[in-house]
Amino acid sequence: MEMITSAQNSKVKNANKLKKKRDRDKTGQALIEGYHLIEEAYQSTVKIKQLFVVDVERLDEELMTYAEEVFEINLKVAESLSGTVTPQGFFAVIEKPVPETTQAKQVLLVDCIQDPGNLGTLIRTADAAGLDLIVLEKGTADPYQDKVLRASQGSVFHIPIITQELSEFIDHFEGNVYGTALENALPYQQIPSQDNFALLLGNEGEGVNADLLNKTTQNLTIPIYGKAESLNVAIAGSIVMYHLKG
Structure with a gap:
């Protein structure tokens, strides 16, 4: 598993771009933070392109297998990706689901x-x-x-x-x-x-x-x-x- 230690890493920089709506709309992807949200995405069969994790041992093995790519990151990278003051240490780049809208009542x-x-x-x-x-x-x-x-x-x-x-x-x-x-x-x-x-x-x-x-x-x-x-x-x-x- 690749270890990422710099916020200047291209994968981290691309993930950070997804904080802007324009980039989310352009790529059809989004950046999500926190174990709970990532787990909800996984259980809803949302495609997880990349996982960035500070503590890999806390990651569910099925979730790790489900993601296309998994990267271990340090706290400095986590802080650059986080939208909160104290990062949870779990981030994912997902493909936004394409909704089924017919027959909504x-x-x-x-x-x-x-x-x-x-x-x-x-x-x-x-x-x-x-x-x-x-x-x-x-x-x-x-x-x-x-x-x-x-x-x-x-x-x-x-x-x-x-x-x-x-x-x-x-x-x-x-x-x-x-x-x-x-x-x-x-x-x-x-x-x-x-x-x-x-x-x-x-x-x-x-x-x-x-x-x-x-x-x-x-x-x-x-x-x-x-x-x-x-x-x-x-x-x-x-x-x-x-x-x-x-």
């Missing part, structure tokens, strides 16, 4: 949510709630950004995620589409759970694009009983997702 639509923690939490909740698909409007945070991956806890590998114009998706979706808005909206509790639905969530500051709200079956609101001005979008989305699931 329960869908989360995301309109330009930009906080990675919010997007990661929503991906995790959609996975936990058993939704079929997540559709992102262009301008939404990248699901393969480091902070989104961490917040999703590996759910990014469990549920198909695509980027598409939401107006186009809504036009062809055979089911009810519910937006989240304050105007012309019903309290979410008045809507029954159902087998076929799409839930549309919007940007933290701006909310959902008005043109998209005009395409919905019904817009929903969550009552505020205390003094808070509003709910965080990830919390609001989680409440309504589970309600629609029944």
Whole structure:
């Protein structure tokens, strides 16, 4: 097994490039960090191109065999690859999965949510709630950004995620589409759970694009009983997702 001791090594430099969305899009690859995330990728049969590991003895033998290439690295290289202050010592370059999107009946639509923690939490909740698909409007945070991956806890590998114009998706979706808005909206509790639905969530500051709200079956609101001005979008989305699931 090759030992890499310099952050200037070409393989390390190429892995580091994947921290930029432009390079992830160009190569179809992503850099992930942490044993848990790598294990989730492996269990989801995501192709692992390269593994970079500080402590090889802690690596599962099946996982080591599954990866196309495995490299031992020192702490200095780990620090250069890491997106955190204290690196976990496990990194992988993966091929981003190509999602299967046909016949999705329960869908989360995301309109330009930009906080990675919010997007990661929503991906995790959609996975936990058993939704079929997540559709992102262009301008939404990248699901393969480091902070989104961490917040999703590996759910990014469990549920198909695509980027598409939401107006186009809504036009062809055979089911009810519910937006989240304050105007012309019903309290979410008045809507029954159902087998076929799409839930549309919007940007933290701006909310959902008005043109998209005009395409919905019904817009929903969550009552505020205390003094808070509003709910965080990830919390609001989680409440309504589970309600629609029944």
